[in-house]
Amino acid sequence: RDIVVRFRKNEPERSNVPNMTDITFGVVGKDYVLMASDTTIARSIFKMKNNQNKIRTLDNHILMAWNGPVADSINFSDYIERNLELYRFRNHSSLSVHAGAYYIRNELATAIRSRSPYQVNILLGGVDKNGPALYFMDYLGSIMKVNTGIQGYAQHMTYSLMDKQWHEDMSLEEGIALIKDCIAEMKKRFLISFDDTTFQIVDKDGVRVLDNP
């Protein structure tokens, strides 16, 4: 296959379900997609790192938040990032958000049917000429276009909150407030504590980090 090479050794046996303790939110607003995630990496009972960015920027105009074990997530994210860049050089233009989402889904769907599946759930957000779009993907290769996306255990605690507060054409302030409410709910009720979160936004000007949302 004429795609970028990746280096895979023999996989150790492990369960297929990615860990659910990563917290990631995505919200579609008026002309932007806002994403936030926690920044903690756990290793058995320890918090190994608390400033990990779990939201990757692909090709300068797509945000991809990953959930799952760091190994698979980073491997998969790197692989996707390189292949999207290769597409850009070959075709003199970037892949659209929709096409990118389905490309990623295809990779996950192929992997789950192979001897070495990826344990990673994805929230993909981007803005192109069709407007803002958010896609929810999981390690089995499912894909859903959503207005509010949540991954992990956070789904159990914040979907109803999102349902109540989300509405069409939200301004940036409303979007930030919505996600902040969700984060507050998690801090209150979720067993696993987390300190910092990172907020990133993609709009027609591209991707940027919100330092003080």
Add this chain to the structure above:
Amino acid sequence: GHLFQVEYAQEAVKKGSTAVGVKGNGVVVLAVEKKSVPKLQEERTVRKICLLDDHVVMAFAGLTADARILVNRARVECQSHKLTVEDPVTLEYITRFIASLKQKYTQSNGRRPFGASCLIAGFDPDSTPHLYVTDPSGTYTEWLANATGRSAKTVREFLEKQYSTDSVATLDLCVKLAVRALLEVVQSGAKNVEVAIMEDKKSMRILDIESLEKIVSEIEKEKEEEAEKKKPKK
């Protein structure tokens, strides 16, 4: 001894349209001859300057189809390299890759060498500029300025006379030298030349037609002034 297939490939390169590369102060410029297209043909489907990565650009002379394969393999290799070592390729690495690929095809049975000579230009991650030339035999060399394709010898001799640190001290001077060198063998006119400019940490720029026309007319004027000086005074 002679490897005829390699020599035939080099002949194919000599028939291709000219490409010139000039390394200047903080800039590398590639200029290629744009063959005039038939009236009904879409001009932009003929692409002689190819971006391999954000910091590497390539021009070639010779068989376009052969060069296309090389460009594709080089693009994949640029990304593979970044995937495995998290660093963009250096110019030398990607040139060595392309040259090794060319060499393989001079030594396997059932294959013929690539009939294309490549000018590979850009900046390393440590901001040093480089210009490399590869040849169908699989050799590669680094140059301050060089040309391949039709009448490359004439262009190279011109560059040998004209190239100096002063003559490429600024971006504009470097571009002017590259265009001037190319115009030695190409029919004069901005529409026959395509120029790509590579600067450190900036994306590749193709010079627009207005700037190109301005440069060409400046060159014409300079040529006339030099011709006037050479005329014997009565």
